[in-house]
Amino acid sequence: MNSIFAKRRARLLAMKSLREHYVPVGSAAVCPRCGKESGHPAVAQNLFVCPLCGYHFPVGAYYRLSITLDHGSFRELYPKLAPQDPLSFPGYRKKLEAAQRKTGLNEAAVSAVGTIDGRRCVVGVLDSRFFLGSMSSAVGEKLTLTIEYAWKNRLPLIVFSASGGARMQEGILSLMQMAKTSAALGRFDQRGLLYISVLTDPTTGGVTASFASLGDVILAEPGALIGFAGPRVIQQTIGETLPEGFQRAEFQMEHGFVDAVVPRNEMRDTLSQLLRLHEKGGPS
């Protein structure tokens, strides 16, 4: 029985992740960093990392889950949670519907429970295709429910961030999600549970200034832009050009805000190692 469900879940995840066409099937992928073209199969086999220069293409939430969790272990949490238009902001509903149609997602956050090398964990993922992964009330609510689910079940938590920051159309309510998610992590932390934050391109604004920066361990994908204020705003403030590599993952590691920069093809093993290292009473 179990294996039938596992197979069904694996197929569901595979189908959902196939719909996430950052690099559409059948077309060539032009790397925005080296400018060279690679065929879809070469990029896809390389986990959507440019085989020539190592640039990490952004990937969708379901794809991320499919390369992180054990085959067939994925079970989605709170899939129906969807955004509202709490401030009746002109044009917001239409834009939401368009984003939902385009991505097949209800919101920018997807949560799941599953296993990595057999160890259970809860994983939240932000998807930058949906409103640039920005923090709406629904994103804040989903992540908070996910954090609460993890502490109620005493499971480690992993969150992959990718966000432009606040959801402008939800104004102050977006800001309040920073307090809500951080407070939930405060409680999670007090229960002695492990939280791994993984920063992917881009992680900025209110997400950097809340849950993304609060991991016991903070990992980042190579080259990811990570910061509070955006580079354009900073450039305007100081009136000079920013140094090469400013606010990139490697810069954040040198400045003490990231434990390790981990390439995509090593991420699952690194997470697995961290889960093993944090098992109560040592690894079994």
Added chain:
Amino acid sequence: MNDRLTAAERVAIARHPQRPNISDYISALFTDFFEQRGDRLMGEDASILGGVALYHGRPVTVIGTRKGKDLEENIHCRFGMPNPEGYRKALRLMRQAEKFRRPVITFIDTGGAYPGLEAEERGQGEAIARNLMEMSRLTVPVIALITGEGNSGGALALAVADRVLMLENAVYAILSPEGFASILWKDAGRSSDACELMKLTAADLKALDVIDEIILEPGGGAHLARAITFRQVDEAISRHLAELSKGKQLGRYQKFRRIGTAVPKKEGQ
């Protein structure tokens, strides 16, 4: 009472150069203020002022963003826009408040966290995030008062409180109306349109349950009759502090937990 002002007019009053700043509130409402400086990690940031003082004879920790009265003072305190050191100093003082069982009272008037190169190098995002988490679990009463502008995470980093009070003409928002207009419409000139849409006035925020109480200002704004403003603020803080000291509180976690929960949850698991 200022019933008929537009949101943009309130923004202008909130930014008025003569509007009372944190130093004014400290000298009007507190005695024996002892300023504490530095984050014990990197440096001192004058854009946040904090220390211990007596409030009606009771020791409290008071912390707030500082805007200057003139250009020189404003350059010194970066127009009230903190660097990470400022937030880390605030956190140090809040932890001391916890140790000595003192209530924390914060005053907020900031255009936001400073968007500078060095602020980023020293982890502006991490400093704000840490404050949000740690403030949410302080066990002493915390009252936040938004006195002028409360912009972005830079304001929220001092506002995870049991009670969030707001002066009538203060504004509290995700970012400045100019920033909002330039992000959404690529046109900072449309800031007055933004003011109307952003729901940033005290009345809007009370209706959204983001703040607990509006403190009325004299006609034309707080700067026109300071004594009245101070009396109103004093009355509100003492009343809330008395309530919180009796243990009358929802709990800070629940207070922030319930914001933005109005979303369908058909398959809650």
